[in-house]
Amino acid sequence: MFLIKSFALGLALIAGNANAAPMADVLDLPAQHSALASHSPLLDLARAGSRLVAVGQRGHILFSDDQGKTWTQASVQVSSDLTAVQFPTAKQGWAVGHDGVVLHSGDGGATWQKQLDGRQLGRLMQDYYAAKPDALQWLDEGKRIEAEGADKPFLDLWFSDERNGFVVGAFNLIFRTRDGGQSWEPWADRTDNPSGYHLNAIASDGEHLFIAGEQGLLLRLDEHSERFQALASPYQGSFFGIAAEPGLVLAYGLRGHAYRSTDAGTSWNQVNTGLNSSITASARDPEGVLYLFGQTGQALASGDEGRTFQPLDIGQPVPVYGALTSADGGLLLVGARGISQRPLAPAKQE
Known part of the structure; x- marks a missing residue:
């Protein structure tokens, strides 16, 4: 997802940068504020109670x-590109993005304050791992x-409630909070990810917490050891997202690949999506229909818990990076x- 989201935003930001005058740090x-914010690149959206919240480029939150039907731009302390948002309660929410940014809102997304940024990540890791003699490699990683500098993006987040959550990102970046973001604990040493692959997505099925990443990386949290342990992966290409709910986990990503598990990731079965482009988003409606969306605008629907998918007519194709049912x-x-x-529209029949 790092490459997908970086590419999507990069197209909008390239022109003129080579000769641009020095600018203030986006952090x-x-x-x-922009009248065109709702038409600018956006990468995720979430529900905050009955409210909808969307995040995207240049710190735009709406x-x-x-x-x-109508959208209002929120007050945000940074101009960093934002990649993901979640509200575990109607009022308390978090967003993450480039430059190691973690933002918090306590009013349902109308205003946002910075809790963490990339200028702090290395020092946090050094302070934490300095007290762990068996974690010298992570001490060195913190120094690096x-x-x-502050150039490492967070790509996704997951909060179980208004106090406990994880943020994950490029090059095995992972931090945990147990106090609503007042403090953050590095977890780089607690992932079975020795190659430092990007952590693209994190999601829970209600009982287990999963991470999906590049090169087929699939991890599941073991609560007893407090460690994300590697799962046997069915695919060596990158996963960009996870759709999870009780009894079902669907990992999806590069070149239309999707894999389904009903035993918490112990075994996986490939799902035939019929897509050649990367799958970049998913959604589920109250009736249990599961939707997948491709990078080039295709949409699929499944009414049988992700066993099979059918093409869905949503009109003019548009690249999709986040989705909800209305x-x-x-x-x-x-x-x-x-x-x-x-x-x-009704799904097209094959």
């Missing part, structure tokens, strides 16, 4: 109180991250062209 520059039975999508609402 110190509040997001600028919220809607009328199920996506600090020397390289109150009227349609879809709310975010991507390179901002926010769009799509009615659902």
Whole structure:
């Protein structure tokens, strides 16, 4: 997902940068309000109670109180590109993004404050691992991250409640909070990821917590040892997302590949999606229909717990990076062209 999200945002940011005058650090520059924010690249959206919240480039966060008909831009302390958002409660939410940014909102997404950024990550790792004689490699990794500066992105997050959560990202970046983001604990030494692959997605099925990443990386948290242990992976290409719920985990990613597990990741079966492009988003409606979305605009629907998928007509194809089902039975999508609402047509029969 690191490459997918970086590429999507990069297309909008390349022009003119080579000769641009020095600019303020995006970590110190509040997001600028724009009338076009809802049409700019957005990478994720979530529900905050009855409110909808979307995040994207240049620190843009928008919220809607009328199920996506109109959007208001939130007040955000940074201009870093944002990649993921989650609200474990109606009021308490978090967003993550480039430059090691972690943002928190206590008012349902209207205002946001920075809790963590890339300038702190290396020092946090050094302070933590200095007291662990058996973790010298992670002490050195902290020094390297600090020397390289605030350029490491977080790509996803998961909170079980308003106090406990994880943020994950590129090059095995992973931090845990147990106090709502007031403090963060490095977990790089607690992942079976010796090659330092990107951690692209994190999700829970209600009982187990999973991470999916590049090169087929699949991890599951062992609560007893407090360690993300490697699962036998069915695929050596990158996974960009996980759809998880009780009794079902669906990992999806590169070149249309998707794999389904009903035993908490112990075994996997490939799902025929019929896609050649990468799968970049998923959603589920209240009736249990599961949706997948491709990088080039294709949509699929499954009414049998992800065993089979059928093409779905959502009108004009648009790259999708985040999706939710709407109150009227349609879809709310975010991507390179901002926010769009799509009615659902019957699935095409093969």
